[in-house]
Amino acid sequence: MAIQNTTCPVCEASVEIPEGTVESEVLTCADCSTQLVVDSISAEGVQVSEAPAVEEDWGE
Numbered sequence: 001m002a003i004q005n006t007t008c009p010v011c012e013a014s015v016e017i018p019e020g021t022v023e024s025e026v027l028t029c030a031d032c033s034t035q036l037v038v039d040s041i042s043a044e045g046v047q048v049s050e051a052p053a054v055e056e057d058w059g060e
């Protein structure tokens with residue numbers, strides 16, 4: 001199974017999809033550091049979208 005690539009929706013860089021990636025996994029764009037959620041994986045390609053910003057507010 002070949003490693004797939006997709007395009008970052010933010011900066012349009014090529015994002016590598018590691019083998020074994022599953023839907024709703026979160027990847028990080030190496031170019032712009034945006035977190036990308038895997039929407040779907042199919043023979044035609046991998047669809048990703050920008051992950052909602054997570055506010056790291058743990059009340060510390």
Ligand SMILES: [Zn+2]
Binds near residue numbers: 008012013031032
């Ligand atoms: Zn990017």
